[in-house]
Amino acid sequence: MLRSWRNLDRVCRSAYGPFAMARNIAVHGQTNRGKPNQTSHLPCGSAFFCTPSEQFATTKGKNRAKMRKETKKVNVRSSFIIDNSTHRDGSIYKNSFLQKICSVTNRDETQLEPMMLSDPTDCFPDRERCAVHSARNMMQIFSLKLAEVSVNTSSVQLYGYIAVRDCLDSLLNYIVNRSRDDPITVQQGSLIEMTGPKRGITMTSPVLVEFDMRIRKGEREEDDLQLIDGAIDCELTTTPLRPITNHINGDCGAVDITLALIPRAVEATIDVIISEVQTEFSLSLSSFVFVGGSHQGIELFCGIIGESCGLTRRYVIAVDKASWMHLMFNIGQKGSKIGDLEHHCRFKADIHGCTCRQIILEHASISLKVTWSIVR
Structure with missing residues (x-):
C-alpha cells in the first residue's frame, strides 16, 4: 500500500476520493475582507464606447x-507530491491506483470547451430559476511563478507542461504547455505565462494537478535539468475559499501555483x-x-x-x-x-x-x- 493513501478510511466516496489526504501545511499571512463594487449590466449585441x-x-x-x-498577499503552503507520480522515470504510468482513478496513461488533451449558451431560450423551464444550468464549485488558478531555480544565470528557458484533470473527462486541461523548441524565458521570481485552461475547472470532486517542467540547457535534451515532476491533488475540503499558494519543490528549483476554490x-x-x-x-x-x-x-x-x-x-x-x-x-x-x-x-x-x-x-x-x- 502506498504511503500516500494510508488514510483511505477517512476519505469521501467520490470518484477522486482517494486524492484526499492528511498534510503538514505551513501557512503565512492573512487576508482581510471587503465588499465588491457594482455597476450597470450592459447587454450583448450593442457596440458602444466605454463612458x-x-x-x-x-x-x-x-x-x-x-x-x-x-x-x-496570499497564504503559502508546501505541496505534497504524490508518491510514484513522476513522469521521466515512468512511475506515474505504472501507478495502478492513479490509472484506475483518472487514466493518467491517457495523454490526450480535453476536447471540452466552455458550454456557452448565448440564447436564453436554451434554459428550461425559465431563465430566472434555471434548474438545468446552475453555478458549480470551480477552481481558479491565479498565477504560476518560478519561485526558485538552482541555475546561476539571470534567466532560464523553461518547457514542459502543467495541467489539471477533473471529473468532467479526466483528460489533460493544460494551464501551460510549451515544447522544447518553443521554451519560455523566465527569471527567478517572475510569472510563468499561462496558456490555459481551455475550459473551466470543475471542483465537485478533487482535482489532480500534473506537471513536468524542465530547464533547457543546450542543444541536447539529455543535458536539460528537471525543474518539477509529479502530481499533487487539490481536494474539495482542503482547498480554501481565498487564494493560497502551493509551493512545489523540484530537483532544480520550485514553482508556486496560486489557486482557490470558488463556490457557485x-x-x-x-x-x-x-x-x-x-x-x-x-x-x-x-x-x-x-x-x-x-x-x-x-x-x-x-x-x-x-x-x-x-x-x-x-x-x-x-x-x-x-x-x-x-x-x-x-x-x-x-x-x-x-x-x-x-x-x-x-x-x-x-x-x-x-x-x-x-x-x-x-x-x-x-x-x-x-x-x-x-x-x-
Whole structure:
C-alpha cells in the first residue's frame, strides 16, 4: 500500500476520493475582507464606447486601480507530491491506483470547451430559476511563478507542461504547455505565462494537478535539468475559499501555483480584438475577481501590439455568480511623454448570455466580448 493513501478510511466516496489526504501545511499571512463594487449590466449585441460610468477609471502614470489595491498577499503552503507520480522515470504510468482513478496513461488533451449558451431560450423551464444550468464549485488558478531555480544565470528557458484533470473527462486541461523548441524565458521570481485552461475547472470532486517542467540547457535534451515532476491533488475540503499558494519543490528549483476554490461559480470566456492600430504600443491585460473577501488579479496578456489582431487565445475565468469581474488594460506608447494609461471595465456575472464593450483609444480600438456559461 502506498504511503500516500494510508488514510483511505477517512476519505469521501467520490470518484477522486482517494486524492484526499492528511498534510503538514505551513501557512503565512492573512487576508482581510471587503465588499465588491457594482455597476450597470450592459447587454450583448450593442457596440458602444466605454463612458466614465461604465469604467472604473482612466489614469496616467503609476496610479493604481482600487481593485488592484484590494489584492492581498496570499497564504503559502508546501505541496505534497504524490508518491510514484513522476513522469521521466515512468512511475506515474505504472501507478495502478492513479490509472484506475483518472487514466493518467491517457495523454490526450480535453476536447471540452466552455458550454456557452448565448440564447436564453436554451434554459428550461425559465431563465430566472434555471434548474438545468446552475453555478458549480470551480477552481481558479491565479498565477504560476518560478519561485526558485538552482541555475546561476539571470534567466532560464523553461518547457514542459502543467495541467489539471477533473471529473468532467479526466483528460489533460493544460494551464501551460510549451515544447522544447518553443521554451519560455523566465527569471527567478517572475510569472510563468499561462496558456490555459481551455475550459473551466470543475471542483465537485478533487482535482489532480500534473506537471513536468524542465530547464533547457543546450542543444541536447539529455543535458536539460528537471525543474518539477509529479502530481499533487487539490481536494474539495482542503482547498480554501481565498487564494493560497502551493509551493512545489523540484530537483532544480520550485514553482508556486496560486489557486482557490470558488463556490457557485460561472465561466467567463473573454475575447479581445484590437483594430485600427495607428502605432505600436505595449498592452497588458489583467482580470480581477472577487474571492475570499478581496479582489485577486490574474495576468492574461502582456506584450507589444503592432497591428490589428485578436489576442492569441480565449481566456476562461471562474467568477462567483453573485459578483462582478473586472478587466484592467494598461497601455503604453513608445516615446510618449504622457505615461501609461489604465482602462478599467467591469462585467456582472451571469449563467447565460454575453456582454460587449468597445474602448476607443487615440492609436487603436479594443473590442471586448465576455460570454457567460456554466461548467457541465
